[in-house]
Amino acid sequence: MTTLHDLYTRNEFIDRHLGPREADIAVMLDSLGFDSLDALTDRVIPTSIKDTLGLELPEGLGEAEALSELKAIAARNQLFTSCIGQGYYATHTPTPILRNLLENPAWYTAYTPYQPEISQGRLEALLNFQTLIIDLTALPIANASLLDEATAAAEAMAFCRRLSKNKASQAFFASQHCHPQTLDVLRTRAEPLGIEVVIGDEQQLDDPGRYFGALLQYPASTGELFDYRALVERLHAAQALVVVAADLLALTLLTPPGEFGADVAIGSAQRFGVPLGFGGPHAAYFATREAFKRDMPGRLVGVSVDRHGQPALRLAMQTREQHIRREKATSNICTAQVLLANIASMYAVYHGPQGLTRIALRVHRLTAILAAGLRQLGLDVQQEYAFDTLTLASGARTRELHARARAASINLREINDDQIGLSLDETSTQSLVERLWAIFAEDQKTLPNFASLATATPDALPSELLRTSRFLEHPVFNRYHSETELMRYLRRLADRDLALDRSMIPLGSCTMKLNAASEMLPISWPEFSQLHPFAPSEQSQGYRQLTDELEAMLCAVTGYDAVSLQPNAGSQGEYAGLLAIRAYHRSRGEGQRDLCLIPASAHGTNPATASMAGMRVMVVACDAQGNVDIEDLRAKAEAHPDQLAALMITYPSTHGVFEEGIGEICRIIHEHGGQVYIDGANLNAMVGLCAPGRFGGDVSHLNLHKTFCIPHGGGGPGVGPVAVKSHLAPFLPGHAHLERQEGAVSAAPYGSASILPISWMYLKMMGGAGLTRASQLAILNANYIARRLEAHYPILYSGSHGLVAHECILDLRPLKDSSGISVDDVAKRLVDFGFHAPTMSFPVAGTLMIEPTESESKEELDRFCAAMIHIRQEIKAVEKGDLDPEDNPLKNAPHTAAELVGDWTHFYSREQAVYPVTSLVNNKYWPPVGRIDNAYGDRNLVCACPPMEAYED
Structure with a gap:
């Protein structure tokens, strides 16, 4: 029963941000064999790191209250x-x-x-x-x-x-x-x-x-x-x-x-x-x-x-x-x-x-x-x-x-x-x-x-x-x-x-979650949008309060001691983190430490960043489950005790699991004089549940355009703050307009400052309890998709209890062998269903990595699963010979409206091409072009607007 106190104190934003309703959560948990979110996440998070948070953030504010507080700061x-x-x-x-x-x-x-x-x-x-x-x-x-x-x-x-x-x-x-x-x-x-x-x-x-x-x-x-x-x-x-x-x-x-x-x-x-x-x-x-x-x-x-x-x-x-x-x-x-x-x-x-x-x-x-x-x-x-x-x-x-x-x-x-x-x-x-x-x-x-x-x-x-x-x-x-x-x-x-x-948009590793209107509203306020970055400091006190509070909240979320908001991309945050490690070693007279260990599964920016930071890259093997091969890591650390500078590791792993051995991995690096860089790309699975700064990380970059709701904008803007333990704090990026003047990685002292209010609003409105629940629902949604699809596609990796973290990987390689249908064919066929494809062939070729986030409702998850299941049935039809191996809806996807009204020469119907499920009849996205020839584009590169005659031809 709703009490009078609830009517006055309830923060509705948390429910607006989260997709599944209470009844949906119960159904989804039941499909996984759990009676509560706490029970599910207790099973997913390794025992060794469960007690590493103690998230100390106040209760979340309502949208109007948060906007009012931010308006006072802007003033x-x-x-x-x-x-x-x-x-x-x-x-x-x-x-x-x-x-x-x-x-x-x-x-x-x-x-x-x-x-x-x-x-x-x-x-x-x-x-x-x-x-x-x-x-x-x-x-x-x-x-x-x-x-x-x-x-x-x-x-x-x-x-x-x-x-x-x-x-x-x-x-x-x-x-x-x-x-x-x-x-x-x-x-x-x-x-x-x-x-x-x-x-x-x-x-x-x-x-x-x-x-x-x-x-x-x-x-x-x-x-x-x-x-x-x-x-x-x-x-x-x-x-x-x-x-x-x-x-x-x-x-x-x-x-x-x-x-x-x-x-x-x-x-x-x-x-x-x-x-x-x-x-x-x-x-x-x-x-x-x-x-x-x-x-x-x-x-x-x-x-x-x-x-x-x-x-x-x-x-x-x-x-x-x-x-x-x-x-x-x-x-x-x-x-x-x-x-x-x-x-x-x-x-x-x-x-x-x-x-x-x-x-x-x-x-x-x-x-x-x-x-x-x-x-x-x-x-x-x-x-x-x-x-x-x-x-x-x-x-x-x-x-x-x-x-x-x-x-x-x-x-x-x-x-x-x-x-x-x-x-x-x-x-x-x-x-x-x-x-x-x-x-x-x-x-x-x-x-x-x-x-x-x-x-x-x-x-x-x-x-x-x-x-x-x-x-x-x-x-x-x-x-x-x-x-x-x-x-x-x-x-x-x-x-x-x-x-x-x-x-x-079910992209793994990219965390395409809600960018709430109340979070976006302040970036158009003149107090934030019209200030010059080199204005005298007394004129930017609102920004200073905003950045101080945001840094403090990010420290609370991650367990680190200091944050720099200057890096204006995740890749730049990585770079700033490795520069801090490099400067720390040099300050101790250990400038010879230049070896960076990176697991084979790492995102491509990791080795590229290490190279830019003047480090040598050595790859660490992963086992059949996608985990870091701890014995290979140990052997390489022991072989280079005087050269080891850092380990770069993504956690949860790029394969979508919480590795049980993360504590031991961190200990091995520290015992051999190195620092642990934990890539924050997958932080959306950890907020409120475990903190990288407390289970062994020395530095992490945080993708505010992923976990903390800054929108992707079609490929940017991004913000990649770097968070560090106290011993690395003196080596965070400086700027001529900051107390520390050396080490600038961006042109402006606070990087992409005008979009920081988005993350401030998100953290303020969610509060500690809301952030924790968001992480739990991100894990629930991923496991629900994995459970619904496991009978149709192999789930490539899971943790020791058969559960994934916030994302799951579908293995399509066997289907390529049995039907000739590739991961590209499935990705393009999803367009006909009105979906962006999951992440293709990363971290493993021939796979799809799916991250639903906490913002998607059960109805949308079911709609996606229905599309994937229908696509699997079409693949079976190819396997059985009921669909032509070359002229089928998957090989020809996506299908355009222009193609539909032209001469139809395919061995399947127009209806199967564009309305594979009935729900699309009233809600159809029509792709403007058919499948694009990538090789042709690279051979005949045009990178400016072609003349209008090209379109007429």
Whole structure:
């Protein structure tokens, strides 16, 4: 009976987040032979680690209460007009993009488009992004985004090292005119790789033959515009490659890097409609020459054809990725910034080439007028030419001018004691220019007249650097300029995709759970979205409270002692964790420890990350049950007691089980002087039940875009905080704007800060009891699926009690032998049922790994199981000869509407193809393309929008 107390105190959010109802839970438990969730999880969690939690979090808050508390925190942030620049600029996010893309679950709940047939919408948006970058940089190939400008520069440095013909050099030149945060990340990334980063004035570069590559900023961080053509020729003559960090908005007016010889262009797309967000998430870009495409980091969208010969998009050349190449990968990047790249691409679609040029001209004209007025006031403006940024010689007035600016609610850039920087942007106005004049004018001075200066002041762009080439001529950038047209275009693209707003996404290891609306709401609040990452600390007290509280909650959940929120991807969190281990060993005089043991089942980012951190990788065998072979581990640890640096292990294992020997595994590593890195990819099975920081882990990265509800966004954003025990805390990532200034791994001190409120809301609303129940239901849902499907497909791995953790692996290899039906055929056939496929062929080839999460209802689980069971019946029909071995619904899946209304020549009916179960009649997802030819796409790579005639043909 519901009491009055229950009516006042009940937190309904927990029930909203969790899928199964109480009656469903009882049925599901009964099918597994248990009478309670506690009994089930007591059997699943190994005895040796059950007492390692004691989760101390308060009771969860209701949605309204949590939002109210967060609003009070947000109010502590002060929104000044920031003229700081330094790679971050205020921008107007067009409202139709805000509402129909950023705030639309059809876009933000989608997964990485590894299943291209159900990802054509977001792939088209990404192809638009690549085309935008290719056109503006004048380089022939670009990727689908990187994490931020600083890490893109670091990727470019490693790229140049691999490809430069100057193989004798271990030095990389970086201009002193680059953004300071970029130089800091370069230093971090270079040191483990033995690269010497030389920072200097490129105008005085006298020995280009010393370097394998060079990084230049265009325009310079402090505003200068340099003509780099002669320098690029000198560097090329010395066999060095040239990277140019270029401002995309400026490239609408200035000669693009590809036209003056750059080998790589990198930078940020943030000012194309992506909010400041206290530093992120923002999409970086990377463009290069055609010859270098197989070495380019990040994902690449390409044009292929489907089985009907129609154009279709896919992620191209995936063999470059860390999942395949492991420690030989070109990068450890797993998460991109797809949602933000899509915002930037749609910003360009909405404004078009004329609109972008208009915005750039307006920003530049205001800058030129501002500079003229400052000179009229007697200020020493140090640039003759500039796009949007000025540097002033302020001398003894420096502190006074900063104080006057802040009194007027304006932030200027603090360059040093003698110089002040100021940048204008899309949001700048005549009023701002006049306010700035008032700040810089000495008392009693007459302010300049804006109107007269606007008439008399010439542009401040050098004629020899003016852009003459056209850009964005493809129809997609020249059609959708009314809100009606853009709204319909975004809807049309979303309808081509399959995201969590349509159905369960049962991907193993990816934890595609609910991204609740109340969690998402705060990221659009101006107090969080409009703050510059380098604003003075007194203006970001709300963010400081948010990050302090989030770090404390994550420590409580994991059993660790300290957390850094800076890494803006899981792969970056891995990297930061290994850097902490490396620095710890060195601080103890044990710098020779460089051996990293990694189980054979590990995610591909693990060995790639270890290699980037300067460690040697040694693979540890797994047994027939998928567990780490403890004797092999012991033998390798004993053989290398002085070189052992770390073990990287995923727990629960990548095979979906809680390994009984985890305590012994940790003890072996510690006894031989190593540190234990526990990959947090599968933390959703542990929260509230056991804590890695208490059963032997020294460091873990946590995927906030998995366990803690930040949405995947079609392949990013992600956040990968690193959590450590106290002895590693001094070696967490630093930043120029933090107490520890060394070791930055991201451009901004708190990485992708603007999406941290999502995880704060989730943790606050769930509370300790809600988080524990979520983990229990994740385990229940996985075991329920395994039990329902075990009669139809072998379950590859299970724990000692025949139970799995939060995910299960179906072994389809015997079916390939008996019927010729492959794991790909089953994955594509699931599209006809309206489902995204589970994870294919990882960690074992020929398998499907399923993770239902706690958010899926029993009805959705049953719908998925019914689809899988029906597919098994179709496979049996192939085995028995009732279906043709080649012309059957599985080999031809997925089936499109266009195919249905055409000439039907198959040996099975239309109804069997598209309505295999009756429930689809009223709720059918129609894939926009047939099965895509991957090999054709790699042989005939197109990574920009093809001409419209291609679609007409």
